[in-house]
Amino acid sequence: MKKNKSWLDYLWLWTIIYFVLGFFNILFAWLGMIDFILPLLFAIFGGNKFFCNKLCGRGQLFSMLPKKFKCSTGKTAPGWLLSRYFKYGFLAFFMIMFMNIIYQSWLVFGGAKSLNESIKLFWTFNIPFHWAYTAKNFPEWSAQFAFGFYSLMLTSALIGLIVMMLYRPRTWCVFCPMGTMTQIICRYKNRG
Amino acid sequence: MSKRFVRVNKNLCASCGACSKECPRNAINIFRGCYAAVDEKLCVGCGLCARTCPAGCIEIILVEEDS
Secondary structure: OOOOOOHHHHOHHHHHHHHHHHHHOHHHHHHHHHHHHHHHHHHHHHOOOHHHHHHOHHHHHHHHHHHHHOOOOOOOOOHHHHOHHHHHHHHHHHHHHHHHHHHHHHHHHHOOOOOOOEEEEOOOEEEEOHHHOOOOOOOHHHHHHHHHHHHHHHHHHHHHHHHHHHOOOOHHHHHOHHHHHHHHHHHHHOOO | OEEEEEEEOOOOOOOOOHHHHHOOOOOEEEEOOOEEEEOOOOOOOOOHHHHHOOOOOEEEEEEEOOO
């Protein structure tokens, strides 16, 4: 039985558009906040994971790519990667790194640090990205946040792509910090 | 007669919804964002979901039924 496709099934395009826009103008990285806020709104007010289930462009991209290009082994990921300890640990790590982005933007805002026009991949590798910041009429702290946030989004997408190839297509979803956070909220709301 | 259906380990399920997208019978729903719930009346135990589940938390069950 072939399922009818709706426009919601093409939201993987959003993931690609997001990275392309950010490549040319880093301030578009702010749009990624949609992917941060929407899942939380659905979880807090709806008590569901509608975002993960129907809207997440990244999840769609990870399930679509292996279908088209056969680029996934399809093996189950090792137990530790699927465990709760890893999920919650990764969420904590991710949150600390997100706080750091805010802190760095705060330093630029206060003038304690100058704007660093580069992105950091895997929290380690600095990559110059100065061409993406030309709209100088925006405050520098907002650009600093955008560089940091774009780094975070790109790094997590790359981790997702790596586990997609090594294991099953949507392995990222198991330890996706947003997914973990929304599931904690949903479980809390439906406890008892 | 025996019937095949799948069972979800609710503790491991990430409720990502990959299984429900794959299910040709629309037998899987994500129950309130907590886990994947299988409608055993609709499920035919084809195992498509079990092969898709990134958490590997779906297993195929075979039960003998008295007819």
